[in-house]
Amino acid sequence: MVSRSIRLAVIPGDGIGPEVVAEGLKVLGAVAPSSGLAFEQTSYDLGAARWHRTGETLPDTVLDELRGQDVILLGAVGDPSVPSGTLERGLLLRARFELDHYVNLRPVKLFPGVATPLAGVTPDDIDMIVVREGTEGPYTGVGGVLRRDSPNEVATQESVNTAYGVERVIRYAFEVAASRPRRKLTLVHKDNVLTFAGDLYQRTLKRVGAGYPQVAVDYLHVDAATMFFVSRPQRFDVIVTDNLFGDIITDLGAAIVGGIGLAASGNVNPDRAAPSMFEPVHGSAPDIAGQGKADPTATILSVAMLLDHVGAADAARRVERAVSDDLAERAGFGDRSTTQIGDAIAKRVSG
Amino acid sequence: MVSRSIRLAVIPGDGIGPEVVAEGLKVLGAVAPSSGLAFEQTSYDLGAARWHRTGETLPDTVLDELRGQDVILLGAVGDPSVPSGTLERGLLLRARFELDHYVNLRPVKLFPGVATPLAGVTPDDIDMIVVREGTEGPYTGVGGVLRRDSPNEVATQESVNTAYGVERVIRYAFEVAASRPRRKLTLVHKDNVLTFAGDLYQRTLKRVGAGYPQVAVDYLHVDAATMFFVSRPQRFDVIVTDNLFGDIITDLGAAIVGGIGLAASGNVNPDRAAPSMFEPVHGSAPDIAGQGKADPTATILSVAMLLDHVGAADAARRVERAVSDDLAERAGFGDRSTTQIGDAIAKRVSG
Ligand SMILES: CC(C)[C@H](C(=O)O)[C@@H](O)C(=O)O
Numbered sequence: 001m002v003s004r005s006i007r008l009a010v011i012p013g014d015g016i017g018p019e020v021v022a023e024g025l026k027v028l029g030a031v032a033p034s035s036g037l038a039f040e041q042t043s044y045d046l047g048a049a050r051w052h053r054t055g056e057t058l059p060d061t062v063l064d065e066l067r068g069q070d071v072i073l074l075g076a077v078g079d080p081s082v083p084s085g086t087l088e089r090g091l092l093l094r095a096r097f098e099l100d101h102y103v104n105l106r107p108v109k110l111f112p113g114v115a116t117p118l119a120g121v122t123p124d125d126i127d128m129i130v131v132r133e134g135t136e137g138p139y140t141g142v143g144g145v146l147r148r149d150s151p152n153e154v155a156t157q158e159s160v161n162t163a164y165g166v167e168r169v170i171r172y173a174f175e176v177a178a179s180r181p182r183r184k185l186t187l188v189h190k191d192n193v194l195t196f197a198g199d200l201y202q203r204t205l206k207r208v209g210a211g212y213p214q215v216a217v218d219y220l221h222v223d224a225a226t227m228f229f230v231s232r233p234q235r236f237d238v239i240v241t242d243n244l245f246g247d248i249i250t251d252l253g254a255a256i257v258g259g260i261g262l263a264a265s266g267n268v269n270p271d272r273a274a275p276s277m278f279e280p281v282h283g284s285a286p287d288i289a290g291q292g293k294a295d296p297t298a299t300i301l302s303v304a305m306l307l308d309h310v311g312a313a314d315a316a317r318r319v320e321r322a323v324s325d326d327l328a329e330r331a332g333f334g335d336r337s338t339t340q341i342g343d344a345i346a347k348r349v350s351g
Numbered sequence: 352m353v354s355r356s357i358r359l360a361v362i363p364g365d366g367i368g369p370e371v372v373a374e375g376l377k378v379l380g381a382v383a384p385s386s387g388l389a390f391e392q393t394s395y396d397l398g399a400a401r402w403h404r405t406g407e408t409l410p411d412t413v414l415d416e417l418r419g420q421d422v423i424l425l426g427a428v429g430d431p432s433v434p435s436g437t438l439e440r441g442l443l444l445r446a447r448f449e450l451d452h453y454v455n456l457r458p459v460k461l462f463p464g465v466a467t468p469l470a471g472v473t474p475d476d477i478d479m480i481v482v483r484e485g486t487e488g489p490y491t492g493v494g495g496v497l498r499r500d501s502p503n504e505v506a507t508q509e510s511v512n513t514a515y516g517v518e519r520v521i522r523y524a525f526e527v528a529a530s531r532p533r534r535k536l537t538l539v540h541k542d543n544v545l546t547f548a549g550d551l552y553q554r555t556l557k558r559v560g561a562g563y564p565q566v567a568v569d570y571l572h573v574d575a576a577t578m579f580f581v582s583r584p585q586r587f588d589v590i591v592t593d594n595l596f597g598d599i600i601t602d603l604g605a606a607i608v609g610g611i612g613l614a615a616s617g618n619v620n621p622d623r624a625a626p627s628m629f630e631p632v633h634g635s636a637p638d639i640a641g642q643g644k645a646d647p648t649a650t651i652l653s654v655a656m657l658l659d660h661v662g663a664a665d666a667a668r669r670v671e672r673a674v675s676d677d678l679a680e681r682a683g684f685g686d687r688s689t690t691q692i693g694d695a696i697a698k699r700v701s702g
């Protein structure tokens with residue numbers, strides 16, 4: 001079988017990042033050959049260590065190299081020794097913005113066998129996907145400080161929203177909704193307070209939605225949405241929302257499907273004008289780094305999303321199934337190490 | 352017994368607002384005499400009906416009258432027939448801003464006998480109080496729209512944060528934390544992305560906190576905080592947070608302690624430069640209005656907060672205890688009407 005070659009950039013990062021990425025790559029290596037894929041990997045040393053050494057977060061030269069790749073797998077970055085925001089803004093968000101990852105895709109799905117903190121909820125009850133805007137809103141970094149450290153200090157943050165940016169993410173969300181059995185799309189915003197941005201989202205939803213009569217549309221304020229996540233998660237199918245609200249509700253989403261150890265995400269450039277980046281939602285968890293305690297499942301599920309993105313849907317389904325079977329058999333995490341979980345899932349996909 | 356006279360403004364509002372306010376006033380009427388309080392009530396016709404009739408939300412003349420009152424009880428405002436944001440911004444938020452309600456106080460407490468959606472959680476596990484900033488942040492209404500309805504539209508929303516505004520709410524939160532047995536204060540923000548505003552909060556927390564060595568302080572990103580609300584609510588005692596994050600996490604908080612039917616709040620001007628306003632967190636719920644289905648408990652608990660604010664702590668405790676006893680005996684709401692619940696609680700406080 002002639003295999004298709006895919007250039008894969010790997011950013012292991014800090015803390016547990018390298019450990020979980022190793023397992024993600026193990027599973028990728030196990031599923032690739034029989035799917036006719038060959039991944040040419042390049043690893044990039046980015047994160048806290050590099051920042052300490054060189055003061056760099058994501059240098060232009062590295063960014064240029066990344067642009068030449070087909071797809072990116074990232075572990076996690078961040079360390080308490082680095083001032084808050086430095087790596088987040090300088091590396092993670094810079095990559096999302098520069099590579100125009102306008103769709104931040106985050107499934108929220110309860111797998112059989114996984115303990116949820118919600119009483120009486122079964123896997124049938126939670127199966128949604130959040131389409132989070134990734135390149136504007138309150139994440140632009142626009143804002144500033146006047147009279148710092150004085151009693152008259154003013155600090156501002158600006159949420160910038162464009163018709164261009166809002167339309168493309170809403171259109172994408174309609175496509176996702178139209179492809180799913182329930183065909184339901186919920187806009188989550190706060191249009192009664194953030195009236196300018198909310199109104200742009202609402203008008204765009206209406207306009208784009210006219211082209212998707214088969215998709216049922218509704219709206220929730222973000223505060224109400226968090227209530228429904230815990231009281232009636234069944235009501236959600238596809239959610240489209242702004243960058244900040246998406247950040248918040250997907251962590252809550254992770255919590256209700258068994259925690260951040262299982263939450264995968266894709267920073268997607270649907271136009272393929274630049275490589276997309278897949279990463280677990282969790283952070284670098286320096287407190288448990290190097291102890292084999294990290295759950296690599298979120299990274300492995302991110303690998304499944306990566307496979308979908310490169311057009312290897314069969315391989316993606318195999319990885320998801322392997323994860324699902326593995327989770328169903330786990331007698332609670334703690335019994336197995338990071339490597340053991342990776343091994344078990346890799347074995348299932350190659351088997 | 353000579354009774355102290357308190358001028359009470361009542362804004363019943365729309366939907367279920369008048370129904371729940373009636374029960375709140377019933378309980379207030381039952382507890383006041385024996386507490387040496389006499390409430391002189393003035394009712395204000397504000398909300399959707401007035402807006403339809405006159406186009407007014409909160410006219411200056413009414414605002415001036417409100418300033419002359421000691422305290423305000425509000426039911427709920429809002430109706431689908433009114434464009435989203437009109438009453439919220441024109442009435443609710445206008446009152447909070449004009450009356451300088453810089454502390455939005457929201458207890459999150461699980462009462463015995465109340466069903467929570469969280470598995471294995473008992474009343475001992477959830478007892479926190481959120482001190483939400485009420486007069487700045489993303490709620491200022493600053494922002495605008497450029498090239499509306501064109502492909503080049505830009506919509507902005509600005510979060511404005513001042514040393515003045517942040518310091519006073521953080522100081523208040525420290526006072527609350529210092530008065531509680533656990534003496535723990537958690538700042539919730541998103542300082543790794545909203546770096547300017549987050550940094551102002553962090554620096555202020557540190558500076559003000561130096562005066563409260565007895566209070567243990569920590570920090571959580573808002574996304575992580577939502578996870579802990581469902582996975583480990585025990586970790587929270589007092590939370591201080593910005594206006595928007597406070598809005599979101601208190602709805603989530605309401606959900607984990609049995610729903611919005613029980614969530615009380617106070618829009619407080621701690622300096623008493625203007626009357627404070629107490630209201631249930633829930634909205635006007637037009638779908639169930641006029642059917643006796645609304646749970647008045649959130650309003651009654653708001654009345655307890657109001658009593659605390661006017662210095663009637665004993666009466667406040669009596670109302671809280673009556674609610675707590677009533678909840679412990681309820682076989683699930685649905686059995687009793689709005690009025691029946693109000694009657695039952697009023698009977699307990701007068702008994
Ligand atoms: C680390 C941080 C910048 C990031 C975000 O806020 O988007 C993270 O929370 C996430 O959700 O991917």
Ligand SMILES: CC(C)[C@H](C(=O)O)[C@@H](O)C(=O)O
Pocket residue numbers: 192193223439440443444598632
């Ligand atoms: C109605 C709305 C303006 C309000 C808010 O966002 O503050 C409400 O959600 C609340 O929490 O009191």
